[in-house]
Amino acid sequence: MEEQRTYFVCGGGHQGLAMAAYLSLNGEKVTLWNRTREHIKDVINDGTIHCLGEIEGIAKIEKASDIIEEVISDYILVTVPSNAYADIAKKIAPYINKKTIIVLNPGRTFGAIHFAEELKKCGVKELPQIAETQTIVYTCRRSELNEVTIFAMKKDVKIAGLSNCNMHMVMDKMPASLKKYFLVDDSIMRISLSNVGMILHCAPVLMNIGWIENDKVAFKYYYDGISKTVAKYLEKMDGERLAVANKIGYSIETVADWLRRTYEITGDNLYECIKNNCAYKEIDAPPSLNSRYILEDVPNGLVPIEHIARELKVETPHITNIIELANAVYETDFRKSGRTFPLCIIKSYSEK
Incomplete structure (x- = not known):
């Protein structure tokens, strides 16, 4: 029996807390990282996120940390603002390979291309599977250091990968509870141009x-x-x-x-x-x-x-x-x- 996959949520802001809480409350193993420890200290201390709104409950997080090597996995959900991509690429470069899946939530305009270029600058020879979404799946806001409200789940959020990306792999390994909100597109160009x-x-x-x-x-x-x-x-x-x-x-x-x-x-x-x-x-x-x-x-x-x-x-x-x-x-x-x-x-x- 295949061991349950761990999903690594990179970023502990509004979107990161929502993503981590949602996946956990749907039965997935989740780890969480944030650059500033103070912003996720409550999650680090008690290992939970309180979620309100569309999905309610106390989500258990496998591990939260400000040290990326303690929590990184082979399926990375990036939820940081896109102007932090250079920093994130530098941090994860030593731990990834061509089978690593990276989903940028969202990429904004040409985010996946930016991320790939930054990985190359860090010496990555074989790019991982990089995809980006048109927008974040959740309409959400963090209210406390470990509390987030999900106001709505967006329908048919478009997602696409770079030319080398195996989108079948990306979607096949994505949790069913999350995958149902995405609509796969065949062009990263169209996703970026669709940045609302x-x-x-x-x-x-x-x-x-x-x-x-x-x-x-x-x-x-x-x-x-x-x-x-x-x-x-x-x-x-x-x-x-x-x-x-x-x-x-x-x-x-x-x-x-x-x-x-x-x-x-x-x-x-x-x-x-x-x-x-x-x-x-x-x-x-x-x-x-x-x-x-x-x-x-x-x-x-x-x-x-x-x-x-x-x-x-x-x-x-x-x-x-x-x-x-x-x-x-x-x-x-x-x-x-x-x-x-x-x-x-x-x-x-x-x-x-």
């Missing part, structure tokens, strides 16, 4: 800076922060994303269509879809501007889309405006730190 986070996250933060920095105000990110006017701007950004995909030869869905399909809701436009999504009712706005909604989604979402658009001679004025505003507000150059792979490199990883 960069549309839903960046502009609303920049358009609500006054409220986010006001300590006297707490508001719901989607319900309060995305007004009709903000939603219309997001639709214009979304149109530019679709134009880039179309130029390359891919037909992808709008964010509104993604919301309708994933959450099984109705709405004539993006604003109505957001308002009709009950899973978004309790999602708070970021407590500060030090948020992955900018620090991750601008350099690893909008920047690579704009970069490819320029190579293809596709105009993206609304996306460019948000990148420029983010650069000015944060006094940095997100283009310099972002993903700017040439299209030929992207295609080499994408085409089977």
Whole structure:
């Protein structure tokens, strides 16, 4: 009888706690790692995560640690922000081989390619099986150091692997309780171009800076922060994303269509879809501007889309405006730190 597989959840934030708790409560053996020990100290101390919402219970974790070699396994579920990929690749490089499975949850835009390139820099000769998801499976928030609420499970989350990746192996070894929420796609390019986070996250933060920095105000990110006017701007950004995909030869869905399909809701436009999504009712706005909604989604979402658009001679004025505003507000150059792979490199990883 085959020994039960252990799933290694890499990252102990909102998504990591949700992933670890969900798998454990569905009977899987799970280990958990986080770079900062303080953030998972309660899980380390008592070995449990309290889960609320769509699935409730006290999840038992086999081992939690801030030392990666203590908990790594041959099936790695990466849930850290994508701007931490270089660090994660460096940490796991000594322990992986071509049979190791790595699923990036999510990859954002060209995350799997970024991860593969970082592994190569670390001296990895044979790449493991690397796949990325379009978005995280859970709508979730961590409320305590060992407590997380799962507000909703997303339906038919798309997943694809690099050109060398055996997706049959990736999905065959994935737990049935998790696998049922994924829809396998044959193109890593289409998955990356379908990144909805960069549309839903960046502009609303920049358009609500006054409220986010006001300590006297707490508001719901989607319900309060995305007004009709903000939603219309997001639709214009979304149109530019679709134009880039179309130029390359891919037909992808709008964010509104993604919301309708994933959450099984109705709405004539993006604003109505957001308002009709009950899973978004309790999602708070970021407590500060030090948020992955900018620090991750601008350099690893909008920047690579704009970069490819320029190579293809596709105009993206609304996306460019948000990148420029983010650069000015944060006094940095997100283009310099972002993903700017040439299209030929992207295609080499994408085409089977």
